[in-house]
Structures are given as structure tokens and as C-alpha cells.
Amino acid sequence: MSFDNKHWFTEAIDETGTAFSLKLKSKLHEEQTPYQKIEIFDTQTFGKLMVIDGCTMVSSRDNFLYHEMMTHPALFTHPDPRRVLIIGGGDCGTLREVLKHPEVEQAQQVDIDERVTRLSEQYFPELCESNHDPRAELHFTDGIKWLREAENESLDVIIVDSTDPIGPGEVLFTEEFYRHCRRALKTEGILAQQSESPLLHQSILRNMYQRMQAAGFSHQATLSFPQPIYPSGWWSATLAGNINLRDFREQDVAQKTFSCRYYNADIHKGALAVPEFMKD
Amino acid sequence: MSFDNKHWFTEAIDETGTAFSLKLKSKLHEEQTPYQKIEIFDTQTFGKLMVIDGCTMVSSRDNFLYHEMMTHPALFTHPDPRRVLIIGGGDCGTLREVLKHPEVEQAQQVDIDERVTRLSEQYFPELCESNHDPRAELHFTDGIKWLREAENESLDVIIVDSTDPIGPGEVLFTEEFYRHCRRALKTEGILAQQSESPLLHQSILRNMYQRMQAAGFSHQATLSFPQPIYPSGWWSATLAGNINLRDFREQDVAQKTFSCRYYNADIHKGALAVPEFMKD
Numbered sequence: 001m002s003f004d005n006k007h008w009f010t011e012a013i014d015e016t017g018t019a020f021s022l023k024l025k026s027k028l029h030e031e032q033t034p035y036q037k038i039e040i041f042d043t044q045t046f047g048k049l050m051v052i053d054g055c056t057m058v059s060s061r062d063n064f065l066y067h068e069m070m071t072h073p074a075l076f077t078h079p080d081p082r083r084v085l086i087i088g089g090g091d092c093g094t095l096r097e098v099l100k101h102p103e104v105e106q107a108q109q110v111d112i113d114e115r116v117t118r119l120s121e122q123y124f125p126e127l128c129e130s131n132h133d134p135r136a137e138l139h140f141t142d143g144i145k146w147l148r149e150a151e152n153e154s155l156d157v158i159i160v161d162s163t164d165p166i167g168p169g170e171v172l173f174t175e176e177f178y179r180h181c182r183r184a185l186k187t188e189g190i191l192a193q194q195s196e197s198p199l200l201h202q203s204i205l206r207n208m209y210q211r212m213q214a215a216g217f218s219h220q221a222t223l224s225f226p227q228p229i230y231p232s233g234w235w236s237a238t239l240a241g242n243i244n245l246r247d248f249r250e251q252d253v254a255q256k257t258f259s260c261r262y263y264n265a266d267i268h269k270g271a272l273a274v275p276e277f278m279k280d
Numbered sequence: 281m282s283f284d285n286k287h288w289f290t291e292a293i294d295e296t297g298t299a300f301s302l303k304l305k306s307k308l309h310e311e312q313t314p315y316q317k318i319e320i321f322d323t324q325t326f327g328k329l330m331v332i333d334g335c336t337m338v339s340s341r342d343n344f345l346y347h348e349m350m351t352h353p354a355l356f357t358h359p360d361p362r363r364v365l366i367i368g369g370g371d372c373g374t375l376r377e378v379l380k381h382p383e384v385e386q387a388q389q390v391d392i393d394e395r396v397t398r399l400s401e402q403y404f405p406e407l408c409e410s411n412h413d414p415r416a417e418l419h420f421t422d423g424i425k426w427l428r429e430a431e432n433e434s435l436d437v438i439i440v441d442s443t444d445p446i447g448p449g450e451v452l453f454t455e456e457f458y459r460h461c462r463r464a465l466k467t468e469g470i471l472a473q474q475s476e477s478p479l480l481h482q483s484i485l486r487n488m489y490q491r492m493q494a495a496g497f498s499h500q501a502t503l504s505f506p507q508p509i510y511p512s513g514w515w516s517a518t519l520a521g522n523i524n525l526r527d528f529r530e531q532d533v534a535q536k537t538f539s540c541r542y543y544n545a546d547i548h549k550g551a552l553a554v555p556e557f558m559k560d
């Protein structure tokens with residue numbers, strides 16, 4: 001068995017002391033955009049893999065776990081989600097899940113790097129199948145700026161589908177950012193944000209809770225789920241709002257007209273379960 | 281950042297096309313026993329790591345997830361677990377969790393390789409803290425032989441805490457083995473077995489269900505949970521029995537006198553949730 005940099009893509013993280021690798025068939029694409037380096041690989045067992053600045057972003061095989069859990073818990077917790085903003089999410093997988101909800105009237109996706117979306121259309125066409133839905137708006141600009149200019153109380157759900165809170169993604173984890181989210185959301189509005197590994201990144205989660213609280217979100221809830229290509233294979237999404245975030249429209253989930261590969265009402269409830277070590 | 285075989289331990293699996301690595305401080309021990317090669321490493325962020333024949337077995341940092349989920353769901357599903365047999369489990373972590381249950385009168389651990397236990401006592405003393413409990417019996421012999429000689433209807437719970445169903449562990453996933461389990465268990469008895477990754481090993485799970493059914497277990501239930509050092513970071517335990525395995529002594533969990541780091545009643549229920557893709 002050969003394990004080397006030629007036959008495997010490896011994301012090794014000194015800080016967490018962990019690395020994850022996928023066996024490759026070939027490299028399909030590489031480019032440096034004004035914002036980041038994007039690579040696309042064809043893997044042996046996980047389909048296509050998109051890597052940004054050396055970090056695994058999305059694979060054909062396991063992205064359904066992440067995209068479904070970033071979307072459906074928030075949208076089924078909100079009583080009537082009509083206007084949704086996605087910050088980041090350039091691979092369009094979150095957008096596709098959002099648009100499965102028939103009550104959604106408008107879904108704006110704001111990612112700074114158009115090349116992520118164009119490469120996703122080429123290599124992950126299944127994630128982009130709703131890009132031409134008349135309710136979809138794809139904007140390629142700075143998400144913070146977009147949010148700053150958003151009207152007060154104009155949105156029902158904001159989904160932050162971003163990179164880690166290190167480097168360019170850092171600003172999306174600040175109290176100031178959460179204040180803008182709170183202002184742009186209606187009273188019952190919900191913010192959903194990817195919140196890293198429950199095992200490896202507990203201090204990030206703790207900071208998020210404190211800042212969300214300080215920004216005026218009285219309720220938070222974290223849902224955890226498997227995501228094999230991300231560090232530790234265990235990931236989370238955190239909801240913030242001013243309504244009870246532990247109840248959801250369970251009846252509507254049971255009667256939903258679209259299909260999922262991971263999400264259902266039991267999975268939603270299960271993802272809300274808080275491990276003992278996280279209660280401290 | 282240096283990623284190489286000197287500073288990292290890597291388990292690379294051609295079959296699943298995935299690899300997981302931990303950054304090392306040093307190698308503490310290596311020996312070839314009559315059964316297998318055992319290595320012990322000191323890692324940067326996961327504490328000690330035991331590796332058997334190149335496969336990650338147990339780390340100080342994340343073993344609580346596996347050991348708690350291999351034990352407490354089975355023992356809280358059984359109405360009154362008094363006699364427990366652990367097949368494999370030489371690191372003694374499962375034994376420790378079993379002996380937290382005050383109603384357990386006898387816990388037999390049967391692992392073929394005494395060196396696993398002796399090295400665990402040395403490098404994972406926290407897992408071995410109940411080895412001298414008067415209810416504990418440590419036997420170093422062939423688990424299949426042990427089970428074949430077990431009296432009919434003499435056990436309440438059998439926990440199979442073994443390696444993968446490839447090589448020496450294979451026999452623990454056969455219909456014949458399950459027949460012996462069924463015979464040795466009392467009517468309400470429960471078999472709990474580690475059942476690999478829900479994402480990567482669906483055919484193993486399907487085979488287990490069929491063979492358990494054929495061996496006379498009318499009910500099965502699979503619980504999934506995170507386990508970062510195992511392939512995909514997402515693992516499972518499957519229960520088999522002739523009672524409802526989806527209900528458990530929830531009241532007793534709420535009132536339990538011992539502490540866990542992961543397990544609680546919500547986690548138990550959540551782990552039973554069946555992802556959509558596994559319903560097929």
C-alpha cells in the first residue's frame with residue numbers, strides 16, 4: 001500500500017494534531033483566484049473533492065450530511081421561512097437544500113469568489129441543479145458588506161456557510177457580524193452557522209455563544225453531525241435566534257414533499273442532544 | 281508544516297480510500313505478540329495511542345465515545361443486566377463502563393492477547409481502574425471457544441468489542457457465532473457488537489442484520505456515534521435481542537449514580553435515529 005503525496009490528498013493540521021487523507025485518481029483542476037487557491041481532485045472512493053487553500057471543502061460522497069444539516073434544522077425551526085440569505089456557500093449545495101422548501105420565496109447566495117461557483121457547476125453539477133430556480137439569486141461580492149446594506153428586519157433565515165474562523169472567515173464569527181445579522185433578521189428570524197468540531201474546537205463554540213448572546217440573540221442551539229472529510233469527522237451547526245430553537249415543525253418534516261439522504265425528524269432531535277462533556 | 285511518517289502515525293486504508301493521522305511526540309513501545317503487533321505512541325493532541333497491526337485501536341482523548349456507546353445503550357436497554365460477557369475489549373475500557381452499573385454482579389472479559397491488557401494497564405491506567413473490582417474476571421483465551429463452552433441461558437449481555445470483520449475478527453461476524461450468543465443469552469439477553477462505519481461499511485451492517493436474524497435474534501437496532509480515530513470518524517454499535525431494542529430504562533439513565541462524558545438519555549435516543557440513506 002503506497003501512502004504518499006502523489007496518490008493521496010492530505011489535509012494535515014498542526015494545531016489539532018490530526019490529518020485526513022483521500023486516495024486520488026487524478027487532479028482535475030488547479031487555479032489561484034484573487035481570493036484563494038482552488039483545487040479539484042477525482043478521488044478513488046469519495047467522488048470529486050474541492051480543496052481551498054489546502055483545506056477540504058466538499059466531496060461528492062459526503063457533502064449531503066453537511067448541506068442538509070446546515071439547512072433543514074434552521075428552516076424547520078423557523079415558523080415560516082420565506083426570505084433566506086446564504087453567506088458563503090459558493091458550491092451551491094446549501095442553496096439547493098434551501099430551495100427544496102416550497103415556502104421559500106427568495107434565496108440569496110453571497111460568496112465573494114465566483115470561481116467557486118463556476119467550478120462547482122462544472123465538477124459538482126448535482127449541487128448546482130437549483131441555481132436557475134427563479135427564487136435563487138447568486139451574488140459574488142463581500143458577504144459582510146452585503147449584510148451591512150441589508151434592510152432592517154428583511155430576512156427570515158441567514159445561513160453562514162463559510163470557512164474556518166481563521167483568516168478571511170474570522171470576521172464572520174465576531175459580535176459585530178452577529179449584530180448585523182440580528183438587525184437584518186425579522187423578530188422570529190434564525191441565524192445558522194457552521195461551528196466546527198464539537199471535540200476539537202470547543203473554545204470556538206464557547207466564543208460563538210458569548211458573542212451571539214452579546215449581539216442580542218437570546219437563544220442558541222448546536223446540532224452535531226458526522227462529516228468525514230472535516231477534522232475529527234464530527235461537525236456542528238449552531239442556531240441563534242429569539243425563539244425556542246429546540247422545538248421545530250416536526251409535523252411538517254414528516255409531511256415534507258422533498259427527499260433527503262440524512263435528515264429526518266429523528267435525526268433533527270438526535271443532533272440536538274448535548275453530550276455530557278459539552279454541558280460544562 | 282511537516283507531514284511525514286516520522287512525525288505522524290497514519291492508518292491508510294486502500295479499500296475505503298481514506299487515511300487518518302495523528303501527530304506524534306514519540307513512540308513509547310512496540311512488540312510482536314503471538315497474535316499481533318502492538319505499538320504505543322505518545323501523540324501531540326490525542327494523548328496515548330494504541331495501534332494493533334497498523335490499525336488505530338484506542339486513544340486517550342476519544343475512547344470515551346466508543347466505550348460508553350458500546351456499553352450503556354445495551355445495559356440500559358436490558359431490564360436487569362447482572363451477568364455480562366465482553367469478547368475482546370483487552371484495553372479494559374468497556375469493562376470499566378460495564379462495572380459502573382451497580383446491578384452487574386459479574387463481568388467477564390475474554391481477550392486472546394494478554395499483552396493488550398498489560399500494555400493498557402501501563403499506558404492507559406484510567407481504562408483499567410476497575411480491573412481489580414471483585415466482580416471483574418479477566419480471561420486470556422479464545423473468545424469463541426469461551427462462548428462455545430458457556431452454559432445455556434447464562435448471560436444477560438454479551439458485548440463484542442473486537443477488531444474489524446477481516447482477519448482474526450471475521451469469525452465474530454458469522455451466523456454460527458451469533459447462534460452461540462443466542463444460546464448463551466437468557467431470553468431477554470442482548471448482544472451488542474461494534475458494527476463499523478455507517479457511511480463506509482453498509483454491506484457489513486447488512487450482513488450482520490441478516491446473520492443475526494438467521495441466528496434467532498428477532499430484533500436489531502444500530503446506534504451511531506462519532507469516533508474520530510476510526511475510519512470516517514463515524515462509527516456504530518448494533519444491538520440484537522428478542523425484546524424491543526428501541527426503548528430503554530430512561531428513568532434509570534436520568535437517575536444513574538455514575539458519570540459519563542458523552543452518554544445520556546438524549547444521546548441514546550439520538551444515536552438510535554436512522555439516517556434516510558440507511559432506511560433502504
